[in-house]
Amino acid sequence: MAQGSAKIRIVHAEPLGHGARLLRVERVDGAALGFAGGQYVIINTGVTLPGGKLAKRAYSLLSSDAEQRSVEIAVKRIGAGPGSNVLNDIAVGAELEWSGPWGKLRLPDGFSGRALVVATDTGITAALGIARGAAAAGAAQLDLLWLVESDDTFVSERFVRERLPERARLTVLGGFLPVGHPERPARACALVGDHLAAGPYDAALCAGDGAVIYPLRDRLAALGAPEGSVLLESFFNNPLKKSA
Template sequence: MATARSAHLLASAPLGARGRLLTFETPEPLGFVGGQYVIVDTGIEREDGRRHKRAYSLVSTDREQLRFQLAVYQHGPGSHVLHAAEPGAVFSFSGPWGSFLPEDSQPRRTLLIATDSGITAAVGLLRARAFMPHHPMTRLVWLRPDGFDFFPLETLRERTGLVPETGGLPPVGHPERLEALRAEVLPYFASNAPERVYLSGDGAVLAPLRTELHGLGLAEGTVRLESFFNPPVRKAAA
């Protein structure tokens, strides 16, 4: 069972029309590595009596462990609670969790593909101390629907040190979303292909893309996926 921890909210600031950047403080070091996430208990109950708990990527640098930041896109009751929270509010959480991390310090050509709110995992990874050797050889691509007003590009550039390449996608669940994603991403593999790929966001389209990238010659383990929603269905054990 996950151990519950607590953090109090120090500050809340706008991050685009539908986002908030929340700064928390903990009584003991968090112990996270950039690219990981925490699961926040929002304090409200669902219809089935269970608590609304939501996973959020850590977007602050892992050089600081007593304070951390979450970028919260408003979508659903859990995020509404966090958006409305005032400084001084205390939240329970668990973590850090996740393995959206570089496996070693050997510099490699790296491509980060984020859809929708999955950009937050890319931000956390790019700010990780362990990722610094890869940073000069990294490209960041953010794909989202028109009107997705979250994480202004200038703020993204300031936080990651990269100029993000952007593109459009149909809305989540659209039947042509996967083909639109393929059209945006596959040209990056035409020449000087990346050696490592990190995918974060919509699992419904990123999971099949990962399979296709393996078919193009990228070995298992060189393409990492962090599904923010629509996670791929795990195969049952035989």
């Protein structure tokens, strides 16, 4: 295993819902990736952006970290976005470059407690990676909440349930407000608060809409989560970036 850049090959692709795709990817040199569930890779899509930079985009690994040589990502087509369109259209057998694995959204090695995982939208990929990794390590009880507008534009609820380990309990909060809706953060905090009766939790991990997960972290802290115990991975609307 080696962190850093590597040439990769698309070895399998299949459509998901309306406008999304599941890709199976391997390093051309056959090396193991060395990732933990919840981490992501950055794919160089090869597209040059108007300013001259290459479009490099992050994708969380949704497959189990028990398998390190052949991994899966799911990519939702976002409007005319360069990265997601390339990956939705690319041919099986094509080669690209990636770097990784990256990210701190992962359970500590040997974690054996109870974890809450909250995903919004495409953040479900990271949640799946975390849940499957925890199961592969034989640890952790996981409660997974997925806030999603509708399940026909990305992976479906069925897709998620088929891949979830037995010990992970999934609650889908469907019909969630659309991305960008001003009441999204408050609604998410209320919904998650309602579902916390199952706690207490030893760890909380949140992935997806940055406009939602940062306020959610504050809400979880107010509900008693110890400082630093809530990990975040913003997929879009990252409030820490000038343009997310």
